[in-house]
Amino acid sequence: MQAVGALLFSPAGRTTALTVGHMFGYRNMALPLAVLADAAPAGFALYVAMAQLPMYMLPVLTVRLYRRLLAR
Numbered sequence: 096m097q098a099v100g101a102l103l104f105s106p107a108g109r110t111t112a113l114t115v116g117h118m119f120g121y122r123n124m125a126l127p128l129a130v131l132a133d134a135a136p137a138g139f140a141l142y143v144a145m146a147q148l149p150m151y152m153l154p155v156l157t158v159r160l161y162r163r164l165l166a167r
Contacts, residue, residue: 097157113161117154 100119104112128135128143 097153109167110165113164117157117161 096119097116099116101112101116103119104115107115128140131139
């Protein structure tokens with residue numbers, strides 16, 4: 096999804112495209128949990144916690160790639 100977002104916004108320039116791609120690739124799974132707080136089963140909270148991990152881990156893993164792409 097990051098690559099798709101970056102490609103869609105590539106006419107706007109490299110910095111904008113990479114920023115949009117970075118944000119495009121992440122999903123906020125906490126919103127459904129907030130809406131379904133009382134009705135959701137207990138396992139749903141664990142699912143949401145696991146789905147949130149990429150949002151926190153991918154920036155750490157992709158920082159070198161983005162720095163290299165922005166340096167061009």
